[in-house]
Amino acid sequence: MTDQDPHRSSAIATLFSGGRLTAIPRKTARREQLLTHLATTLFETDRSYSEREVNEALSTVHDDCSALRRYLVTGGLLSRTRDGSSYRRVTD
Numbered sequence: 198m199t200d201q202d203p204h205r206s207s208a209i210a211t212l213f214s215g216g217r218l219t220a221i222p223r224k225t226a227r228r229e230q231l232l233t234h235l236a237t238t239l240f241e242t243d244r245s246y247s248e249r250e251v252n253e254a255l256s257t258v259h260d261d262c263s264a265l266r267r268y269l270v271t272g273g274l275l276s277r278t279r280d281g282s283s284y285r286r287v288t289d
Contacts, residue, residue, distance in 0.1 A: 209234045215253040218259040221268070229272060235265065236274040251275070251284050 210228035211230055212218055222228040235278045239254040240246065246254075249264075268274040269286075 198269075200282070213258070216258070221261065221264060228268065232268055232272050232274055236269060236286055237245065238283075241273065242286050242288050246284045248281055248284065 208227075210236060212220070212222065212227075218231070222231055235255070235258065239257075240251075251266050252262045255265045259265055266275070267286075270277055274287055275284050276287050
């Protein structure tokens with residue numbers, strides 16, 4: 198499946214209402230789909246982000262930006278420096 202797959206797009210769309218994420222999925226596969234979507238739509242490749250910038254981007258879709266940030270890092274979609282001062286989108 199690619200990011201352009203209409204089934205994936207509609208599956209992700211059901212997680213949102215009025216442009217806001219209604220809940221972070223508990224099922225791992227569904228959460229991974231969401232996180233991939235967020236990483237590709239909110240963060241550019243070849244750019245560093247401060248923690249504040251990451252939080253601001255994530256807060257546009259959900260209030261618990263720290264949980265989303267943590268999931269993105271542990272899921273390998275965002276990398277961060279040891280001191281947590283800089284984040285980058287991970288690309289294959």
